[in-house]
Amino acid sequence: MRIILLGMLVLVLATACQEESLNSGKSIQEIKAGNQNKFSEIIRNPVNVDGSQDTINVAKMEFENRYHNFDTVNEGDKVRHVFKFTNTGKVSLLIADARSTCGCTVPSYPKTPIAPGDSGEIKVVFDTKTKAGPQSKPVSITANTYPKITTIYMNGTVENTQN
Numbered sequence: 001m002r003i004i005l006l007g008m009l010v011l012v013l014a015t016a017c018q019e020e021s022l023n024s025g026k027s028i029q030e031i032k033a034g035n036q037n038k039f040s041e042i043i044r045n046p047v048n049v050d051g052s053q054d055t056i057n058v059a060k061m062e063f064e065n066r067y068h069n070f071d072t073v074n075e076g077d078k079v080r081h082v083f084k085f086t087n088t089g090k091v092s093l094l095i096a097d098a099r100s101t102c103g104c105t106v107p108s109y110p111k112t113p114i115a116p117g118d119s120g121e122i123k124v125v126f127d128t129k130t131k132a133g134p135q136s137k138p139v140s141i142t143a144n145t146y147p148k149i150t151t152i153y154m155n156g157t158v159e160n161t162q163n
Contacts, residue, residue, distance in 0.1 A: 053146065054146075055146045056090070057090050057091060058089050058090070058091060058144060058145055058146045059087050059089035059090075059091050059092060059093035059094070059114075059116075059143060059144050059145050060087065060088045060089035060093075060145055060146075061085045061086075061087065061088075061093065061141070061143065061145055061150050062085060062086050062087075062088045063083055063084070063085045063150075063152065064083075064084045064085070065083070066083070066150075066151070066152045066153065067152070067153045067155060068081040068083070068124075068152075068153070068154050068155070069155050069156055070126075070154060070155070070156035071156050071157070072156060072157045072158075072159055073128055073156060073157075073158055073159070074128070074158070074159055074161045075128050075129065075130070075131065075132050075158050075159060075160050075161055075162070076128060076129050076161070077128050077158075078125055078126065078127050078128070079125070079126040079128065079154065079156070080123070080124070080125050080126075081123075081124050081154060082121050082122070082123050082124075083121065083122040083123075083124065083152050084119060084120075084121050085119065085120055085121070085122070086117070086118070086119045086120075087114045087115065087116050087117065087118055087119075087120070088116070088117075089116055089145065090116055091116065091144070092113040092114060092115050092116065093113065093114040093115075093116075093120070093143055093144065093145070094113050094114075094143060094144050095109045095110060095111075095114075095120075095141060095142070095143045096142045096143060096144075097141070097142040098122060098139055098140070098141045098142070099139070099140055100124075100137055100138065100139050100140075101137070101138060102137075104126060104127045104128075104129070104131060104137070105124060105125070105126045105127075105137040105139065105154065106124070106125050106127075107122055107123065107124045107139045107141075108122070108123045108124075109122050109123075109141065122139065122141065122152065124137075124139055124152070124154055126154050128158045131158050132158050132159065132160035133157065133158060133160075134156075134157050135154070135155065135156055135157065135158055136153060136154075136155045137153065137154040137155070138151050138152070138153050139151065139152050139153070139154075
């Protein structure tokens, strides 16, 4: 057992040393040039060495409207809305996730980076089945923005047509 563990340790150390020697002598620019199409190059940590956060050099989602009032609909209807936004930040926008508080509200979002100045859409479908009464359905979008979560809302009233 000790021999196996020792062999694994030697293998890990040899691999780590090999990776270090592969990057030796290369500048950061040379290393980045080889990885231009990876999302890891877009995502950056906005926390500075001193613990403060960089709120300037990040992507920014500017929505035409973060609230959609669907007024009054009948229970069982599916309400659809498209939230349009523009990346007004300094780096490409990468949306990691969009989710609601329940399965009745389903968002879909762009999976590819959105360059500064470009626009995109978050499509939301709210299934009103068994949801009678006033409704406020938030959708939380996680992205490489500051703050990292932006929330959009679908609001309105669902009438119970069974009465």
